[in-house]
Amino acid sequence: MQVAELDLDTVEPPPHAGPHGARGAPAPGVLALRPGPGGAPVGPGEVFVLVRHRGRPVGTLTATVPDGADPAEVLAAAARDRLAPPPAGSPSPGASRHRAAQDPGSPGAARVSRGPEAPGRQARRAGPPRTSVVVATRERPGRLARALDSLLAQDHPDFEVVVVDNAPLTGATRELVERKYSERVRYVLEPVPGLAVAHNRGVAAADGPVLAFTDDDVVADPHWLTALTAPFAEDPRIGCVTGLILPARLTTPAQILLESHGGFAKGFVPRTYDPARPPADEPLFPFTAGRFGSGANMAFRARELRAAGGFDPATGTGTAARGGDDLYAFVRILADGHRLRYTPDALVWHHHRETERDLRNQAFGYGAGLTAYLTALVARRPGLLPALLARLPRGLVHARTMTAHRDGARGVPGEHGTAGHPWPRSLSRLERRGMLAGPLGYVRARRRVRGLPLPWEER
Template identity: 65%
Template sequence: MPPLAVAEIDLDGPDGEVLSLRPAPGGPPLGEGGVYALVRLRGRPAATVLAQVRTGEDPAEVLAEAFRAEWAVRKRRNAQGRSAEHRARAEPVPPPCAERPTPPPPRATVVVATRERAAPLARALDSLLAQDHPDFRVLVVDNAPLTTATRDLVQGRYAGRVDYVQEPVPGLAAAHNRGIAAARGEVLAFTDDDVVADPHWLTALTEPFAADPRLGCTTGLILPARLTTPAQILLESHGGFAKGFTPRLYDPAAPPADEPLFPFTAGSFGSGANMAFRAQVLASVGGFDPATGTGTPARGGDDLYAFVRVLSAGHRLRYTPGALVWHHHRETWQDLRNQAYGYGAGLTAYLTAILVRRPALLPSLLWKLPRGLAHARAITAHRAGPDAGTTPGTSTAPGAHGAQAHPWPRSLSRLERRGMLHGPLGYLKARLRTRGSRS
């Protein structure tokens, strides 16, 4: 798998001219070879394209033509009778001029939990401090530190601009809960130390709270910052962390017809590297379960647990693709193996956490659980299929590094299933450990 350059191209509409082309934040300059690009329509994320740039070709024109070709295919399919729901999912969102003005975003705190990763943390903090949001703070939670590297970085280079707290109990959820206790503002946003945030990220992520008093949570778009190793390319060719380019509202009062397992299909709502909560709502559901998340035997599931708790309490969740972060995927094959196992473990760990901590959801969960597990297994099996990894609004140019070119290895599917078997036990171990740390 040869490496791919990652870029952003901005077009003046689906059939319009190129407004700008630039490498993804921190990426190398564009040249010949494979390019994975985010397509913006007048600044708004609309799709991704994969194209091959040959010697002497203009990368901007190659990428623009790849998108226009895919756009023409979509229009033909829609004209042949595709359903309105599919059209809404497949077509990029309209340009900003088609939208009504929104109220100013509420005051926010961005919580970044980290552990012994000072170099990537600095990269993330630089992008967070460049946000165009009018009123926010950044809070770093140093989780079970072994050295003073994180504290020295924050209190040195970022003194007065970034707040710092420590959480001695290891685990991402415990660190997030410490952030909740120390944060200020109406909205709490969460991201990771391995992202670079788009300058408009926080504004786009928090604006919906001002417009919708029933909104409890928002999530956003996550795209790869680099695609230089086979592990990174394989992960992204099968969907990565992206959830498409169409805004979507999840409302427990009107469950989505296309998700019969709602709200237990929490993985479709978003990911923990790009999420925000109304502070009052997050506090009312008890925050994150400290026995879930990276750094615990549960291996994950802290974000999924929070999504379901917020929805089951009657609040809405909105997916907002305009809120973009660039994620630095893990680079090695072993990293991808660990990730696959952790995904499976986190899924069943969060389901176990819901059962243990929210018994009132037990009847619904038990009724939907067999279908939920079958759904999860189908997802891992589907990755090896010809259409695996495609997401609404994502276009793949001919000959690109897509799912057909890179089938999802059966060994990784087996690891995910093994993780699913481990998840409940891992959660119970973490829960006992958490209780012991409090005594």
């Protein structure tokens, strides 16, 4: 499946023009049609499309471009069919959020995750604060170079990039940074394995009042860092901001399966989570941390993150806990009384894992990371235990639902539709096994890092 970006001048069909315009003329209202990161020009076949309105992300869809058709015309027509504001008196957009547009096998068929109507030009806002971008990596210099190229092309006016080389086996990462990026990227070594430990090392090395984190397997949109950090200048109570994550490639069955069931995307509606006003539609708040965002696209106010103790070093990839470092940090920030904002304008493209074996490891890691981070919260903030126990019955139901076998007809749909891509029972079982293993994994990991000082408190 191809990945592309479609930028429209309007999400409504232009007046006095059919959906496709005159043959041979540019598709009306199309500002640009671009392939996804590193992709070839869009051609016939199935296409996953990020739809923008004058540069701003507003939705995604999948559509089939027939042989001989103009891709821009077909994709623009599909986008307007699904994203145009409904006529007065029709059901609200949310009522049909996961509705299939047409038979998925027909030309131009689309499935969409719909965002709000794109606004006009935004009012002038305060400039984003100085930011340190932390990228933890381990023995992936090729992917890291691709990520760094996109980070150094950001339109943010004042930022630095810090690469944390985590428990390296070779000097490949240091060599890459020193050879190609030495003037604009700082290299930091962290010998203790674990993503959270590496992130904490980055927190200690960074000098910005805002700390942004992303992974070495992403390509950041040029506006990513500005959009991710602007909320800190707008609202002094914001402690954390997360953004939109979309697939950079959908070339293998494993990648398509993951994205068909939601991937990492959290939708196109900006949202602020305020612990002083718990959301009525989130009965497990704040413990459904996966709703808030993901570690490949997050930023924190440095003072608040350090005050919360940073990331728990016994969580995350590279430890027996397998994950949960980002979820732990989100809940800690909320538990300390700070707001968390999700903004779809802050976009990174993520290279999903490619093989079935990768996906199996990921499914187990998701389950383990979920219960490991909850264990970490109880261990490090015992005062949260009563609130967690009060939500436990609903939480168990929620966990069972999220790990249930899902087929295209009866399952819980993801952001981009499940038709034709059922979630295997084997992966559901792995997620549940991971949940059972998570607490013990956390205990084992905590023993290994016992006595490890916070890097910013080392003397």
